[in-house]
Amino acid sequence: MDIEAFESSVETSGEPPAELSKELKALWHDAKGDWDKAHELCQSAGSPEGDWVHAYLHRVEGDLSNASYWYHRSGHPKFEGSLKDEWRSIVEELLGR
Template identity: 50%
Template structure:
């Protein structure tokens, strides 16, 4: 599963928001929820992002988008 989530991050880094979203959409894991939250934060849907942060068991991010994306990538390994 971690490989799929790494793929989502790679797609996001390449500018493929829809592709990244498709990867995490049906994944019930907390890591996928964190990426999902990040994606909705990017699009400016902060209420939806907050929902996904809760699903991930994480506080709403206050760092920059690039910083958060790198933090996600680091945690995924």
């Protein structure tokens, strides 16, 4: 799946594609406006990628100190651009794995 297909599924589907990882499903739910479901999924992923999505989600809610903790734990630097750009960057990287 590429980023265009991922974004199209957000716009046209009621559920994320089954083949997506928990981390990508979390980002899918975030794009749908369901922060709580996104947070639940990334917390249960138990991976550095899940920690990265977790950091992004805490940045979305404005909890920057908690976001910093999760960025550190994920091994990814704090993103300095917009939330939209960060979301797209994470989705593209995770789709490429």
